[in-house]
Amino acid sequence: MIVKQQLEDEEKMMEMKKRKKTGIRRNLTQIGDTFTFELRKNMIPFIIMMIITALMFTLFLILQTLQEVQDIPLPEDPIKYFASYFQFIFGFLVVLTAAGFAGSIIAEDFQKQTGNLLFPKISKSRLFIGRIMARFLMNAVCILFYYILVSSITFIKYGEIPTAILLSLAWALYYTFALFSMVTFVSSIMRSTSASIIASIFLYLLIFTMIAQIMNFLAGGVEPWFLLSYYENIITSILNMPEPRYNLITFPIGLGGVREFYRWITPDVPTAFWGIFMYSTIFLILAFARYQRRQSKSEG
Amino acid sequence: MSQEYNNNHEILIKFVNLTKRFGDFIAVSNVNLEIKRGEIVGFLGPNGAGKSTTMKLMAQLLKPTEGEVWIRESRNGIGYENLVKLTNHNKDILLDNIGFLIESPAFYGNLSPRTILKYFGKLKGYPRKKLNSRIEKVLGMMGMEEWIDNKIKTFSKGMRQKIGIASAIIHDPDIIVLDEPQTGLDPKARKDVRDFIFDLKKMGKTIFLSSHLLYEIGEVADRIAIINNGEIIAFDTLDNLEAKSEKSIIQFEILAFQEEKVQSYIEELKKVIFPVTGIDVTAQWIKYNSDSRRFQVLFDGKPSNQFKILKELIYKGYEIIEFSVPKAGLLEDLFIELTKKNTIKMEE
Ligand SMILES: Nc1ncnc2c1ncn2[C@@H]1O[C@H](COP(=O)(O)OP(=O)(O)O)[C@@H](O)[C@H]1O
Numbered sequence: 001m002i003v004k005q006q007l008e009d010e011e012k013m014m015e016m017k018k019r020k021k022t023g024i025r026r027n028l029t030q031i032g033d034t035f036t037f038e039l040r041k042n043m044i045p046f047i048i049m050m051i052i053t054a055l056m057f058t059l060f061l062i063l064q065t066l067q068e069v070q071d072i073p074l075p076e077d078p079i080k081y082f083a084s085y086f087q088f089i090f091g092f093l094v095v096l097t098a099a100g101f102a103g104s105i106i107a108e109d110f111q112k113q114t115g116n117l118l119f120p121k122i123s124k125s126r127l128f129i130g131r132i133m134a135r136f137l138m139n140a141v142c143i144l145f146y147y148i149l150v151s152s153i154t155f156i157k158y159g160e161i162p163t164a165i166l167l168s169l170a171w172a173l174y175y176t177f178a179l180f181s182m183v184t185f186v187s188s189i190m191r192s193t194s195a196s197i198i199a200s201i202f203l204y205l206l207i208f209t210m211i212a213q214i215m216n217f218l219a220g221g222v223e224p225w226f227l228l229s230y231y232e233n234i235i236t237s238i239l240n241m242p243e244p245r246y247n248l249i250t251f252p253i254g255l256g257g258v259r260e261f262y263r264w265i266t267p268d269v270p271t272a273f274w275g276i277f278m279y280s281t282i283f284l285i286l287a288f289a290r291y292q293r294r295q296s297k298s299e300g
Numbered sequence: 301m302s303q304e305y306n307n308n309h310e311i312l313i314k315f316v317n318l319t320k321r322f323g324d325f326i327a328v329s330n331v332n333l334e335i336k337r338g339e340i341v342g343f344l345g346p347n348g349a350g351k352s353t354t355m356k357l358m359a360q361l362l363k364p365t366e367g368e369v370w371i372r373e374s375r376n377g378i379g380y381e382n383l384v385k386l387t388n389h390n391k392d393i394l395l396d397n398i399g400f401l402i403e404s405p406a407f408y409g410n411l412s413p414r415t416i417l418k419y420f421g422k423l424k425g426y427p428r429k430k431l432n433s434r435i436e437k438v439l440g441m442m443g444m445e446e447w448i449d450n451k452i453k454t455f456s457k458g459m460r461q462k463i464g465i466a467s468a469i470i471h472d473p474d475i476i477v478l479d480e481p482q483t484g485l486d487p488k489a490r491k492d493v494r495d496f497i498f499d500l501k502k503m504g505k506t507i508f509l510s511s512h513l514l515y516e517i518g519e520v521a522d523r524i525a526i527i528n529n530g531e532i533i534a535f536d537t538l539d540n541l542e543a544k545s546e547k548s549i550i551q552f553e554i555l556a557f558q559e560e561k562v563q564s565y566i567e568e569l570k571k572v573i574f575p576v577t578g579i580d581v582t583a584q585w586i587k588y589n590s591d592s593r594r595f596q597v598l599f600d601g602k603p604s605n606q607f608k609i610l611k612e613l614i615y616k617g618y619e620i621i622e623f624s625v626p627k628a629g630l631l632e633d634l635f636i637e638l639t640k641k642n643t644i645k646m647e648e
C-alpha cells in the first residue's frame with residue numbers, strides 16, 4: 001500500500017514536471033490549442049457559410065446564364081466576365097461571413113457566462129489571438145471558395161484563368177480581415193451573438209451606404225477614404241484600374257445652373273493598403289481593450 | 301507576510317484584507333480567511349453577499365481594490381513551498397494547482413464533454429497522452445461515462461453541472477473552488493454533487509465551496525465562513541458557531557388554538573415569554589408556522605430558560621401539548637439570525 005502510494009507520488013511528480021511549462025511556451029501551446037478547439041467549435045457555422053457562399057455563386061451563375069440565353073454576348077475579356085461575379089453582392093458575402101465567424105467571438109463569453117469556464121485557465125489575450133486565427137482562417141476559406149468557383153466557371157467559358165485574379169483574391173482577403181475586425185469590435189460591445197451579427201450587417205448595409213450617399217452629395221470632391229466599405233472597390237478595380245478614379249456627375253439646378261460632383265469609384269493601392277490597415281488595427285485594439293475590461297454579468 | 305504563515309504549511313490559501321469595490325458599492329469588504337490543506341471550507345451567504353466576487357478575486361478574474369490573495373506554491377505536485385502573493389505575472393503557475401467553477405457558466409452545446417475537457421486539460425498543461433484516460437476517469441467517478449461523446453445540448457441541468465465540476469478538476473488540482481454547485485439542481489443531482497464533494501475530500505483535496513443554503517454546506521464543510529454584505533461575520537466549525545450564537549429555537553403547540561387570532565396570540569405570548577428568553581430585546585422574535593401549527597420562539601439555548609418558558613406558559617394557562625427544541629430548524633435560523641443582525645463577532 002505504501003509502496004503503491006510512493007509510486008503514484010513519483011508518477012505524479014514526473015507529470016507535474018512535464019507540465020511546468022510557463023512563459024512563452026505556455027503562451028504558444030495555449031494559442032495553438034485554442035486554434036484547434038475553435039476550428040472544431042465553429043464547424044457548423046463553417047458548413048453553413050460554405051453553403052451560403054455556394055448559393056451566392058449559383059445565383060450569379062443563373063443571372064449570367066439568363067443573359068446568355070437572351071443572346072447577350074459574353075464579354076471578350078475573361079477578366080470582365082470574372083469581375084461580373086463581384087458586383088454588389090460580393091461585399092454582402094464578405095460581411096455575412098465575417099458576421100458569421102466573428103459575431104460571437106467576444107459576446108459568447110459574456111452571454112451565458114461561458115467565459116467563467118475559460119478565463120482562469122487562459123488569459124484573454126491568448127484566447128483572443130487563437131480565436132482570431134482560427135475564425136479568420138475559416139472566413140478566408142469561404143472567400144477562397146468563392147474565388148475557386150468563379151475561376152472554375154471562367155475557365156469553363158474561356159479555357160483560361162487570368163493570373164490577375166490572384167491579386168484580386170489577396171485584396172479580397174485583406175478587406176475581409178478589416179470587416180472581420182469590425183465585427184469583432186461590434187461583438188465586444190454587444191450583449192449577445194445574434195445582436196452583434198445583426199448590428200454588423202445593419203452597420204454595413206445601411207449606415208455605410210447612407211454615409212457614402214450623404215458624402216457624395218455634400219462633399220463630392222473628397223475621396224471617402226474614411227469609409228470602410230469604400231475599400232471594397234479595390235477588389236475588382238485592381239483587375240482594371242480606371243483612370244481617373246472618379247466619375248464627374250453633373251445635374252441641373254435652378255435656372256440653367258449646373259452642379260457637379262465626383263463619384264469616387266475606387267481607392268488606389270496605397271490608400272487602400274493603409275486604409276484597411278488602419279481600420280483593422282483600430283477595431284482590433286478597441287475590441288481587445290473592451291474585452292479586457294468586460295466582466296460577465298453576475299446573476300446575484 | 302510574516303514568517304509564521306510561511307512556516308505553517310497547513311495553510312494553502314490566505315485572503316488578507318481583501319476588498320473589492322464597484323464604484324461606490326462595496327461588494328467584498330476587508331475579508332480575511334485562511335484555508336488549510338485537506339479541509340472543506342463552506343462559504344455561506346445570501347444572494348449578492350459577495351461570494352462569487354471573492355472567488356473571482358481569487359481567480360484573478362477581478363483585481364482587488366485593496367488587499368491580497370496568497371497561495372501556497374506547489375512543488376511538483378507533492379510538497380509545498382512558500383505562500384506567494386498572487387499577481388498577474390505568477391498566476392499561471394499559482395493557479396495551476398486550483399480548479400475553479402465560478403457561477404453557472406453555460407457550455408458549448410454542440411460539443412461533447414470529451415472535446416471540451418480535452419481543451420481545458422491542454423490549456424492547463426495536463427500531460428496530453430494521459431488526457432483521454434483522465435477524462436474517462438473523472439466522468440466515471442460521476443457516473444457519466446456513457447455520455448462522454450454525446451453533445452452537451454442533450455444534457456440535463458444536473459449533468460451539465462457535473463461537466464462543470466469536471467472542467468474544474470480535469471487537470472487534477474489540489475485545491476478546488478466551487479461556487480454554488482448545488483444551486484438549481486433536483487434532489488438526486490444535488491445528492492450526487494454532495495457525494496462527489498465527499499469523494500474529493502477523501503482524495504485529500506482542499507475545497508472552497510459556496511452556497512446560500514446552510515444545509516447544503518453544513519453537511520460537508522469542516523469550517524464555515526459566513527459572508528453578508530461583503531463582510532465575513534463568522535468563520536468557525538458549525539458546532540462552534542452554534543455554541544457561540546448562544547441561541548436556539550423552542551417550538552410548541554397550543555391545544556384548540558384558533559388560527560384567525562394568531563396576531564393577538566403572538567402579542568400575548570411576547571409579554572409572557574420575552575422576559576425569560578435570556579437574549580437581547582432587539583433580537584427576539586416569535587412566529588407561527590401554519591403548516592406545523594406550531595409557534596417558534598428564539599431563546600438562548602440554556603435549559604434553565606427553556607424550563608422557565610414552559611413554566612410561564614403553563615402558569616398563564618396555555619394548554620401546551622407539544623414543547624421541543626428541534627435540531628433541524630435551528631441551523632437555518634442561526635444563519636438567518638447571523639446575516640440579519642451580525643450578532644457574532646469573528647474570532648480574531
Ligand atoms: N461587475 C460588477 N459590477 C457591479 N456590481 C457587481 C459586479 N459584480 C457583482 N456585483 C455586485 O456585487 C454584489 C456581490 O455579488 P456576488 O459576488 O455575485 O454575490 P453572490 O455570489 O454572493 O450572490 C452584488 O450586489 C452584485 O450586484
Ligand SMILES: [Mg+2]
Nearest residue numbers: 300351352403
Ligand atoms: Mg454568486
